[in-house]
Every structure is written in C-alpha cells, then in structure tokens.
Amino acid sequence: MPFTRTTEQSSKYDHLEKMPVAELLQNINNEDKTVPFAIEKALPQIETLVEQVVFKLKEGGKLFYIGAGTSGRLGIVDASECPPTFGVPFDLVIGLIAGGDAAIRKAVEFAEDDKEQAWKDLSEYKINSNDVVIGIAASGTTPYVIGGLEKCNQNDITTGCITCNTGSPLSSVAQYPIEVVTGPEFVTGSSRMKAGTAQKLVLNMISTATMIQLGHVKGNKMVDMQLSNHKLVDRGIRMIMDEISVSQEVATTLLNEHKNVRKAIEAYANR
Secondary structure, three states: OOOOOHHHOOOOOOOHHHOOHHHHHHHHHHHHOOHHHHHHHOHHHHHHHHHHHHHHHHOOOOEEEEEOHHHHHHHHHHHHHHHHHHOOOOOOEEEEEOOOHHHHOOOOOOHHHOOOHHHHHHHOOOOOOOOEEEEEOOOOOOHHHHHHHHHHHHOOOEEEEEEOOOOOHHHHHOOEEEEOOOOOOOOOOOOOOHHHHHHHHHHHHHHHHHHHHOOOOEOOEOOOOOOOOHHHHHHHHHHHHHHHOOOHHHHHHHHHHHOOHHHHHHHHHOO
C-alpha cells in the first residue's frame, strides 16, 4: 500500500489572502478543534508507549526525544519543563534537535537529512538499553529521526514515535508508534499548525502520565516542583495549606525550612 502524506495534501480552504481576519481565525480554530479527536483515536498507542517509558525509567533509564524543526523544538520544550514541574534531574528527559542547539532558534539547512547524526547526538549521552528514544516527525519521513531509531533498534534500545501520517517509514521503524492523523493543514504543508498542536498534546500526555506514575504528583499537586520564582513559592505555600490544613504562616515556615513541598508535608505529618 503506497504511503500518502496527508499532512502535505492541499488545504480544503483556498484564496486565504482574500479572507478577512475574522474568517481566517474562525477557520483556523475550526481545524484546531479536530486535533483532540484525532488524538483520542491514538490513545491505545499512547498508553502502550507510556507503559514502556515508565518501566524503563523505573529501571534507571532515561527518555530521549529526537526531532527536526518544529518537532525537535517541541521535544526540547517538553523535556525542559520536566525538571521545574516535577523536580526530576535535568538529564532524565532529554530533547535533541537536528542541527544542535543553534537550530532551536534558527533553521539549520539540511540538518534533518543526515541519517547518521541522531545516533552521534544520542551517543554523547552514553545512551544504552535502559533508555527510551521517541522520534518526533509530523511527516514520518525525516531521515535524522528515522536513522536515529534504526540505530537504537540495532542497539536494543526501546523506540517509539509521534507522527501525523499512517503507515509512514518512521512508524515502520518505531517499536511503539503513535499515529495522530490530523489531515491537511489550513496552510498547505504547514505542519507546525495542527500536526504541531497534536505533537505538543501527546508529549504533554507522555511526560505527565509518566511523572505521575513515577510518584512526582501527590493527589493532584506538583509536590516535587522546583521553587524557582515567587509565583511557585506562593503555589507551594498554598499546596501545603490545602494538604495539611495549616495557616499561611505555618506553611511558609515549613517551606522555608524544608525547601520542598513534599518534604514540608511529610515533616509535618511525622512530627
């Protein structure tokens, strides 16, 4: 069966340049509304991959995201938010982008076309069979990502992917593929739109569900979050107040003493 990149098919809208702003926004919003329903169809695939990630991380492994362009940037964003949100080490979840850190802000020409570079990038982190690598590519055809997963498979490293086409070369390489079929974009081929939104939502699911399973959430609160600004300190105080029913003054004292919401709550409970 031939592979069709629906993310590259022509938009069902035309003459965009003639649309007033209100119509542009309404049509973009109409397309965006379809993304959660596309993700819903992929929930069993997401569940299977998350279970693998949780298992590997409990065994001491790490989670890597690899991608190019928008996909690479989304992986980096998700990875970079895990330490402040869940209090995990900065190198537990790692995002890598074709072209290196310079490509985060500015596209690096042809970086995504190198099938060998992803493995070189991963090797700098001493990747091994305890780890999981998730390739992110809306098209499912990015050589950087496909080549990286192929080498991981050869080295007994668990692989998954997030793509927005069915039956892509990337899905055939990944052991645990996630296919969220978002269809043609509002602007033809601009996969930073619906496809990018879908990838971001799936990444949210993967990292959040994993961290909850690893015990970094208590009730519904981020009790291991880093207290890196006044807003988060205030949030931590309110968490303590809600959890153990103490005054703001007592909660503040506990947090100042223990520097961590979980430790503050546990210290109070163990008095």
